[in-house]
Amino acid sequence: MAAEGAHEDHGPIAQFKINKIYDLNLFGYDVSFTNSSLFMVLALAVILAFLLFASRDRSMVPSRLQSMAELVYEFIAKMVKDNLGPEGMKYFPWVFSIFIFILVLNLLGMIPGGFTVTSHIIVTFAFAAMVWLVATGIGFAKHGLGYLKLFVPEGVPLLLLPLIVVIELISYFIRPISHSVRLFANMMAGHTMLKVFAGFAVMLPWWGKIAPAGFMVAFTGLELVVAILQAFIFTVLTCIYLNDAVNMHH
Amino acid sequence: MLAGMTVLAAAAAEAATEAATEAAAHSGGGGLPQLDAHTFAPQLFWLVLTFGALYFILSKIALPRIGEVLEERADRITRDLEAAQRLKDDTDKALADYEKALADARAKASTIAKDTREQIASVTEGKKASVEKTLAAKLQDAEQRIAATKTKALSAVNDIAADTAGAVVSKLIGQTVSADEIKKALSASAGK
Numbered sequence: 001m002a003a004e005g006a007h008e009d010h011g012p013i014a015q016f017k018i019n020k021i022y023d024l025n026l027f028g029y030d031v032s033f034t035n036s037s038l039f040m041v042l043a044l045a046v047i048l049a050f051l052l053f054a055s056r057d058r059s060m061v062p063s064r065l066q067s068m069a070e071l072v073y074e075f076i077a078k079m080v081k082d083n084l085g086p087e088g089m090k091y092f093p094w095v096f097s098i099f100i101f102i103l104v105l106n107l108l109g110m111i112p113g114g115f116t117v118t119s120h121i122i123v124t125f126a127f128a129a130m131v132w133l134v135a136t137g138i139g140f141a142k143h144g145l146g147y148l149k150l151f152v153p154e155g156v157p158l159l160l161l162p163l164i165v166v167i168e169l170i171s172y173f174i175r176p177i178s179h180s181v182r183l184f185a186n187m188m189a190g191h192t193m194l195k196v197f198a199g200f201a202v203m204l205p206w207w208g209k210i211a212p213a214g215f216m217v218a219f220t221g222l223e224l225v226v227a228i229l230q231a232f233i234f235t236v237l238t239c240i241y242l243n244d245a246v247n248m249h250h
Numbered sequence: 251m252l253a254g255m256t257v258l259a260a261a262a263a264e265a266a267t268e269a270a271t272e273a274a275a276h277s278g279g280g281g282l283p284q285l286d287a288h289t290f291a292p293q294l295f296w297l298v299l300t301f302g303a304l305y306f307i308l309s310k311i312a313l314p315r316i317g318e319v320l321e322e323r324a325d326r327i328t329r330d331l332e333a334a335q336r337l338k339d340d341t342d343k344a345l346a347d348y349e350k351a352l353a354d355a356r357a358k359a360s361t362i363a364k365d366t367r368e369q370i371a372s373v374t375e376g377k378k379a380s381v382e383k384t385l386a387a388k389l390q391d392a393e394q395r396i397a398a399t400k401t402k403a404l405s406a407v408n409d410i411a412a413d414t415a416g417a418v419v420s421k422l423i424g425q426t427v428s429a430d431e432i433k434k435a436l437s438a439s440a441g442k
Contacts, residue, residue, distance in 0.1 A: 013282060018289040030291050037296035044300045051312040058319045060326060073316045093309035101304055122290045126297055188284065
């Protein structure tokens with residue numbers, strides 16, 4: 001095992017390494033095409049192929065593929081309507097894009113030998129920051145300075161108000177961090193765990209392989225659930241933050 | 251069993267240590283790849299590019315297409331349900347009309363039967379009355395004839411009685427009595 005590891009990295013965190021496939025430079029910035037870029041493009045291709053192919057017939061009685069696309073569509077549409085009300089449907093394409101992109105990136109990462117784009121904090125943080133900026137922008141655009149009332153909950157004793165406002169402010173500014181770390185940590189921890197146990201299965205003598213291999217099978221199932229669940233949670237939180245901005249319901 | 255588990259644990263620990271040292275040795279000594287700031291720019295660049303393209307294509311083509319189909323289907327179902335309701339209403343109305351027509355026909359039939367019965371009864375009544383009248387006339391006629399015959403017979407009886415009485419008297423007294431006297435005597439005895 002050690003000999004194998006000498007020329008190729010098999011550590012549990014080696015799977016997160018960004019490898020350049022094609023060097024690219026734009027205005028002095030490094031924009032190289034990497035394994036991460038490859039999986040983003042792959043996810044884009046998979047999603048577009050799925051949705052465009054599924055909706056090509058526009059049939060009244062849907063095919064199986066069309067039913068699947070409609071299922072995802074209605075699932076997210078319902079989520080947006082439940083959280084934002086019917087007028088929130090104008091944000092639906094954006095929420096849908098976030099959900100399906102993260103979902104497919106998570107699921108593509110489950111392919112052995114694949115790369116999990118969402119296991120990188122910079123990617124999840126970019127998503128969370130986008131959500132936070134868009135929500136804050138909508139909040140101020142819709143309510144003007146009245147949006148600041150979000151930090152002053154009603155029915156709080158005057159004495160406690162300064163403290164509450166500070167807490168509300170901190171919790172608001174910490175949103176993009178908790179939002180991004182939740183997804184990133186879940187994806188990274190799961191994949192690291194899988195790799196560690198896969199390492200055990202390889203390195204142990206034959207009679208010891210059963211336990212970690214069995215664990216791998218079960219844990220892979222769990223990771224699939226986590227991949228879908230975390231995409232869902234990220235999207236639900238996006239809706240909740242948007243709702244704060246659009247309707248100011250606290 | 252216990253020994254096996256100890257060996258397993260030892261082997262696992264060894265493997266973990268090995269993996270960890272390997273990771274440290276091969277990841278360029280910079281710790282987590284996620285914290286390598288050199289990789290941020292290319293990741294962000296491609297993320298913006300791919301997510302931008304995804305958002306653009308989904309919002310412009312894919313989602314409106316799916317949404318249209320869903321809306322159309324919902325409309326179609328609503329329309330079909332409305333049509334079904336309309337047809338059901340029509341059916342109910344036709345059924346009600348039919349039942350009304352049936353009831354009307356029944357009522358009319360019973361009226362006709364009643365009228366006919368009454369007509370027949372009146373005709374019969376009329377005929378019966380005229381027949382009875384004829385019979386009554388005939389009866390009266392007959393009675394008059396009988397009465398006339400009886401009167402004639404009775405007057406004949408008086409003549410016979412007078413003849414008989416004349417004959418009896420002439421035989422008894424040997425002399426002829428006039429018819430007027432006999433009649434007088436007879437009517438006097440009849441008057442008693």
